[in-house]
Amino acid sequence: MPSFAELKERAAKAKDASVNRLQSTRDKYSSQSSKNISWDANHKRPPPVPSAAPGHARNNSRAATMPPPPPPQRTPVVRSDTRPTATPSPTLNEHTSHKRSKSEGLPRRKVDWKNLSKDDKRVFFGWLDEFFGRKLKIKLKPRKRESIIRVADDPATPSTPPTIPTWSRPSQASLSGQGTLEMSHPPPTHHGSSALDLALYFAPDTPWDSAWYLTAELPPPLQEHTPPTYATSWEQRGPHKTVFGGILFADLSMVWYSVQFDTTNPDADPNDPSAVQRSAKYLPRPAPKDRAALLAAHETYGETVAAFAEGYAGSGEYCARGECWDLANEALRYFDAFEYVPKPVPSISRTHGHLIFCGKAGSGGNWQDGRWRGGDDRVRRGDIVEWRRVRVGMPGGGYTLLGDPDHTAVVVRDAVPSRDVADGAPLLPRELGALEVVEQSVGSPPARARYDLGMLQEGEMWVYRPIAMEAYVGCLLAPQCPEGVEAMTI
Incomplete structure (x- = not known):
């Protein structure tokens, strides 16, 4: 693992290289006549980076590839009607330790080695x-x-640590980080993806016990557990009506279904193919992307997502409702204002794009397990981390609880694993180092925090890379499968 001095030297070289490339580009185009320059009049820039709150410096290393216009000198405007009015919840309190620098000139004190506490x-x-x-x-x-010193201020909170459910306990095969890693998100499936599970409900040999399509938008398997993102429509020609539906699941698989029937014969047997025609198409869970694709995704979205979150940090202003999830969701929705930028995968349940890393810990941190996914070699600024029932120790003692049951934050500093990684390779959370994030929760305005994953004691975590929806999933969500999409049929 490189030393801090080597990392600092590499960062300085990277910054100098970016500045030199920018200066060379300026010199090149300022010294030529515009008629001699080959340029594309239809080219449009990526979206401008939102302004950061005062006191938070922005990373300028992307200036050569994504120059933003002069940003406004204030944090993003938050509508007053979106601010939380509920009683602040004391269940989540984020605490971060800060080391004093030598420049503060603190007086040295002698250590009484014989009487250490x-x-x-x-x-x-x-x-x-x-x-x-x-x-x-x-x-x-x-x-x-x-x-153990509790961080929570709620006197009603029990003094014992929360019970960790059985699903988070490792199997014997995973204690060494070599077995199959089972995570609680996304939910388990029977056939490899949520889309295929639902598509098989529309197979000709699947019995239906009701004509649900006469009154409901969603098929029975989804009526009790409404999917987070779906689109429906219908069309009618004479007595023949067809209902359509498209669903994007948390595992990023997608399904489209249709049911055609005769409105003059509502008592027709839903299992009679001559009276009711059903069909379904689906896209499986997307495969992990290589390094080039993930770097391109970071170049397009990473800095904007990170700067969006930093614009709120320390401002005292909440993002949207003030829920932790809102900070990531609104950062991804920010790109809707720029038609020339491909729409990213939206926040769907606890999924926020391409999974980069997932891991878990238990038994007070005595065991950890995790997996790397995709071809990149690090967690990058602008990635999004999701926590579930996490307890992480703090440098000065005690611990912080993240997630009741879930908690979301935006990564604002790269995290390089302490060993080489590859798609599907084991990687313990502690080998990822520390994550520096911007986060908020009801009662706690957006602020910076740092969590050392070497002190992860219990719970699960996921890290996602914002990425273009069409490039990763295959298409945008619609009630019917778009033309040209190579969807699978049952």
Whole structure:
């Protein structure tokens, strides 16, 4: 793993390279007549990066590829009617430790090594364990703490840690990070994707026990669990009516169905193919993308998503309703204002694009497991992290709870794994390092936070890369399958 000095040197070189490319481009086009320059009059820029709140510097390394116009000198306007009015919830409180820099000129103090407190000893020996673990390249079990300090301020909150459900406990095969990793999201399926599961309901040999299409938009398998994103329509020619539906599921598979029937014969047997014609097409879960595609997705959306979140951090203004999910959802919806930018995959349930990493922990952090997905080699600025019933330790002691049951945040700094990664390869959360994010929750305005995944003790997490909907899923959602889409039929 490169040292902090090497990382700093690489960042400086990358910044200088970006500035040099920008200056070369300016020099080239400022010294030529416009009639001698080959340019595309129909070219349109990616969307401007939203302005950041005062006190938060923006990353300018993308200036050569995505120059924004002068941004407004204020944070995004939040409509007053979208601000939360509910009683603030004390169940989530984010705390971040900050190290003082040497430039602050704090006076040195002598350490009384003979009379160290238990807390000082625990911290000191923890540093030694971390140092020798890195030096000798061995894994040391975390030292047991004598007590746990709760971060939550709610006096009604029980003093014992929350019970972790059985679905989050690892199988014996996953303790070493080599078995099949089972995550609670997206929901499990019978045939590999939610779209295929529903498509098979429209197979000719699947019995229907009601003429649901006469009164309902959605078929019976979905009426109790309404999908997060769907579109329906119908058309009628004479007595013949056809209802259409398209559904995009949280696993990003998509299905289209149609049912045609005679409105003058509502008592017709729904299983009689001469009276009721049914059909379905579907797209399976999209395959992971290679490095080039994921880098292109980051170039298109990453900086804008990160800057959108940073525009709220420290401003005291909530994004939309103030829910944690709103920050990611509104950042992705921001691109709707720019017709020339491909629409990204929207926030669907707890999915926010292309899955980059998923992992989990339990038993107080004694075991972790995780998987990498896709061809990129790091989590990047503008990615979106989803937490579920997570407990993560804090540097000064105690822990923070993330998710009741779910919590969403926007990543604002790259995180490079401590070892090489590849699609499908095991990667423990602790090997991802720390995530620096912007997050909000009802009662807690948008702010920066940093979570060390080496201290992830319980729960699940997912990291997503915003990506174009058509390029990744195959098409935009519509009631009927768009022409040219190579959908599968049952």
